[in-house]
Amino acid sequence: MEGMSSPAKRIRTIAVTSGKGGVGKTNVVANLAVSLQRRGNNVLVFDADLGLSNIDVLFGIVPKYTIQHLLSGERSLQEVLVKGPEGILILPASSGVEEITHLDEFQRLRVLDEFDSFDGRIDYLLIDTGAGISSNVTFFCIAAQEIIVVITPEPTSLTDAYALIKVLYTKYQERNFKILVNYTKSSLEALETFRRLHLVTERFLKLSLDYLGLIPHDGAVKRAVIAQNAVVIREPDSSSSRSFRDLALKLHNSSNDERLKGSIQFFLGNLFGDTEAVNTVSRGAD
Ligand SMILES: Nc1ncnc2c1ncn2[C@@H]1O[C@H](COP(=O)(O)OP(=O)(O)OP(=O)(O)O)[C@@H](O)[C@H]1O
């Protein structure tokens, strides 16, 4: 089996979240996915946004099935996955996403089985978590190896991001957050925005954040959304496209400090990854 040929190579799971809605998560996921794929990676986008799931809309795709069909056993993973631009794979959302946080043993085994027999290589799993701090959002954040928090210079974005970070830190001991500032006018404004959030987490949580970078406010993003395409495809020379490419490069070059963050992380990491460990986790499940 393909997945077995390189047991050392593990999938990198990155959750993109924000607290506040409408700050650009879905665009970050979509453009990052395309940029990473173009660098020779196989990217799977998991749309875990329960509300208005829109990765598919953003790419102008109408999925036939969703993760709900996978969980119910009606469809196989292969049937549920949709091909996006540049060959990225998309696992479309539905209310079934809520169920994945409460899978019973039987369902879990079936889903694991599906991933087990999936004969494709996946290097990156990008999860669009949707807004808020519901258990659904926090589940995918702690399940992923890395968390990107998208913020904007708006004060409400900062308070909501803080609320999310606080929950993840105090309830789940999550300490690593990569902050991406969207909608910025300048790098100075981006750094200042990051600094404002950082001051608060340092002061009240004694927690340092990582500055990942910025995406400028750019009309090309809006035009791409209207055209149902990723800006890196539609207007590759725009300032935002350049930033998305830089971001992909930075992530790709940063080491993946795989930390085992408890059984849920183990579960999800293996759900989308390595088959050996999947069997172990299935056998050893509670
Ligand atoms: N860098 C940017 N420059 C200009 N407009 C942007 C930028 N990023 C996002 N937008 C605009 O903001 C809108 C919302 O972005 P997006 O859907 O990615 O946010 P979201 O965080 O996923 O929202 P939700 O919380 O509803 O899922 C987009 O439709 C786009 O028009």
Ligand SMILES: [Mg+2]
């Ligand atoms: Mg979204």
